Amino acid sequence: MDMAAQPDLATEPAGTSHGAVQGGLRLLLRLEGLVLAAAAIAFYAHQSGSWWLFAALFLAPDVSFAAYLGGPRIGAVAYNAVHSTLAPAALLAIGLAAGQPLVVEIATIWLAHIGVDRLAGYGLKYADGFGFTHLGRIGGVRRP
Numbered sequence: 001m002d003m004a005a006q007p008d009l010a011t012e013p014a015g016t017s018h019g020a021v022q023g024g025l026r027l028l029l030r031l032e033g034l035v036l037a038a039a040a041i042a043f044y045a046h047q048s049g050s051w052w053l054f055a056a057l058f059l060a061p062d063v064s065f066a067a068y069l070g071g072p073r074i075g076a077v078a079y080n081a082v083h084s085t086l087a088p089a090a091l092l093a094i095g096l097a098a099g100q101p102l103v104v105e106i107a108t109i110w111l112a113h114i115g116v117d118r119l120a121g122y123g124l125k126y127a128d129g130f131g132f133t134h135l136g137r138i139g140g141v142r143r144p
Contacts, residue, residue, distance in 0.1 A: 020123075020136045029135060033118025036085070040112035049105040057109045068130060076125040083114055083124060 021029060044054060064082040068075030081087070088110035095103030123135030131138050 020132075020134060022136065026135055029123075030119055030121060033115045033120075035115070037112050037115025037119060040108050040115055044105065044108045044112065047101065047104060047108070049101075049108065053105060054109050054112075057106065058113055061110060061113050065130075072129045073127040075130065076127045079130075080124045083117060083122075085111060085114055088114065 061082045064078045065075070067078030088107045092104060092107035092111065095101070095107055118135070121133075121135050121138055123133030123138075126132040126134075
């Protein structure tokens with residue numbers, strides 16, 4: 001597959017939200033969110049992480065909403081960067097390899113947050129606005 005031909009989902013022009021899943025695929029992706037959240041929480045408990053830290057940091061990725069003050073394109077890029085599993089999975093691997101429990105805890109909390117978001121239907125964002133996601137529209141958003 002030619003990756004150069006693939007659209008940049010976070011920076012597509014407004015009004016071009018393609019690729020929102022529907023039906024059984026949407027359910028499957030939301031169930032993946034449930035499994036991710038459950039696995040992250042179980043792993044956190046297994047690692048005997050601090051539940052105070054978990055509570056304090058669980059919503060921290062949502063600070064990325066502030067980037068929407070710069071417009072929907074900047075907001076989508078920032079939100080997607082923080083709500084993709086790539087960075088926390090890499091951080092988790094680094095924390096495990098380096099034997100750094102705090103790094104492992106932070107990464108696991110981050111993954112749990114992403115899982116809960118996906119379960120709730122908050123997908124990665126398109127540049128059309130916050131409500132346009134790969135899991136479909138959220139918040140009763142109407143196209144301009």
